[in-house]
Amino acid sequence: METVTLTVDGKQVTVPASASVLEACKAAGIKIPSLCYHPELRAEGACRVCVVEIEGVRALPASCVYPVAEGMKVKTNTQRVRKARKTVVELLLANHPDDCLSCQRNLNCELQTIASDLGIREKRFPGEKKKHPLDANNPSLVRDQEKCILCGRCVRACTERQGVNIYSFANRGFDTTVVPAFNQGLDQVPCTYCGQCSSVCPTAAIVEKDDTDLVFAAINDPTKHVIVQTAPSVRVALGEALGMKPGEAVTGQMVAALRRLGFDRVFDTDFSADLTIMEEGAELIHRIQTGGVLPQITSCSPGWVNFIELLYPDLLPHLSTAKSPQQMFGAVVKTYYAEKAGIDPKDIVSVSVMPCTAKKAEAIRPEMRDSGYQDVDYVLTTRELGRMIREAGIEFAQLPAEEFDAPMGISTGAGVIFGSTGGVMEAALRTVAEVLTGKELGCIEFQAVRGLQTMREATVQVGDLPVKVAIVNTLKEARNMMERVRKGEADYHFIEIMACPGGCISGGGQPVPVNPDIRKARQAAIYECDRDAVLRKSHDNPAIKELYDTWLGKPMGEKAHHLLHTHYHPQTRG
Amino acid sequence: MSETQKCCCGGKNPLEQLDQALVKYKGDKGTLIPALQEAQNIYGYLSKEVLERIACTLEIPISQIYGVVTFYSQFHLNPRGRNIIRVCAGTACHVRGGKAILKAIEDKLGVPAGATTSDLRFTIETVACIGACGLAPVMMINDDTHGRLTPEHVVEILERYK
Incomplete structure (x- = not known):
């Protein structure tokens, strides 16, 4: 690789010739403040906060879009640079609402942090404020354009990463906005509610819809039996929302905190992830043996399900009819668990904690009422759970680890790896291989399906059958795959598709910020949870066996079909 | 197809x-x-x-x-009138009473600048200068230039455009 050597604040640094000055500064250990820059999106140079001085260059260039050159001399900490950065941020603050103390992103806002870091102590420019109505007509996300600083990260995330193209800059000058086409609400456009826009937004211009008050109210209602399920990826990210470092699995503390918050039972979505494998695996075997529609595609990720329903409805027969783990859990908790515990299902409030904003929309789908009630009543994102724990004054880091409640807190390592891209595939392979061959697997770690690349493929020998699989994450990659499926060029048996980069570990409801290092740390923690698990194959889960033996019958049987499977249908909006 | x-x-x-x-x-x-x-x-x-x-x-x-x-201001998302009125709001027109001209038009047609009458007969716009400062206050209707306007005069001119 071609490299260049340059000087940053008197320090020599050698970087790839294609690097930007900002990246070179980072390599030299110098932090450059920035707002529109995001390490995983194309640099745009829109906010001008990252300006630096470069010898021989007259103006102050934006370092995120300025290419390095041999012998370049960069100064990042001159009076001129500091003053320019400060002015840029002061101008942004001029039309920003003054409601930091009551803002959802208070203490976790990049604009606030930069204003503080740059030492802004007065409002020099009392500017005109923008006036826009809230976009809150969907179950997942709230857009507040008055807090938008026009950095364009959401535009790039939705376009470059997801290929869904919901947002664009519109109008001009002071009237410039970032909006969906025709300034419509997200419920009127083909938004999948994946929430990646909220994950990259530096301020509170796009946030998850906050349902914490509803959950606190349910907990406070003595007539209600409030249970909670936690998705696999929440345990490897929640710590970040509570001041811990990325990559710590906080399963035990999370369970303890949920009990202290007042949930009557603390259960685990990993349980129903195991259940999903039983059903989805049986469905795959059935499709392979009976000449059904292949490739079968996973249906766990509701952002992905929205995507295919909105944009590729002709390919819906490929989608597994198995419900997602969240919804399987919801259907089972208000039937099986209610019966077992002797509680009237109308008194059960079923709460889930998810890494995901689209899960909020999934829970209120009209078909997700197979228990006779809304199967999942409230969906909290990891970020919301973090806020509830803070609000309750729980010293999270000091909590002793506790165990999930039985039976729906019993799970295997196969359940927990659902949290990472490739996990559903690996969990399915562990079970399908043993069910099809009747022999115990030697090695259960399918390294070939692991990783973070947005598209991976592998062929796994199962008995006599070479099973061709593909793993896809991000909706942009899903679109590529759908085009191949449509053309008949995707000769796989099974495809796992997750809407978010890396899968649920960096879902749209996870703590921010997310960057490649944080994503890697969360993924490593997921696989560590799997390694530490006593049981690592879904079909070995004793609670799942008991559920089938005593109540459900067989996978894909009549009762399972009624409660655990669903039909997906084309969606139209607007 | x-x-x-x-x-x-x-x-x-x-x-x-x-x-x-x-x-x-x-x-x-x-x-x-x-x-x-x-x-x-x-x-x-x-x-x-x-x-x-x-x-x-x-x-x-x-x-x-x-x-x-x-x-781009050249593109329009809403239907436009058959006749486009462009009232000059440039400096010369402003000092010679351009505001009163605009108000007379708005009053007569019952819609503000930027809007179109419900019968789609007129759309009113303001422009920064049309380069006819010698005729200030001035407006254009379609491709016709009308100068040295008075509020009374303007109302008569509008009658010529159906």
């Missing part, structure tokens, strides 16, 4: 003229603005249906097209 049938807008085709116009822009880069101009020439403004058809045909996200249309 196979392309338009595949198109998400589908159905019978009131946009046939547009479809014919768009053929030459398909598959090329940098054709959005000429395509929008031509579409606006056909229909007088750019309706949601027209923009959606352009998005499908040129394979450009509708959000980006909306961004372009709202950025």
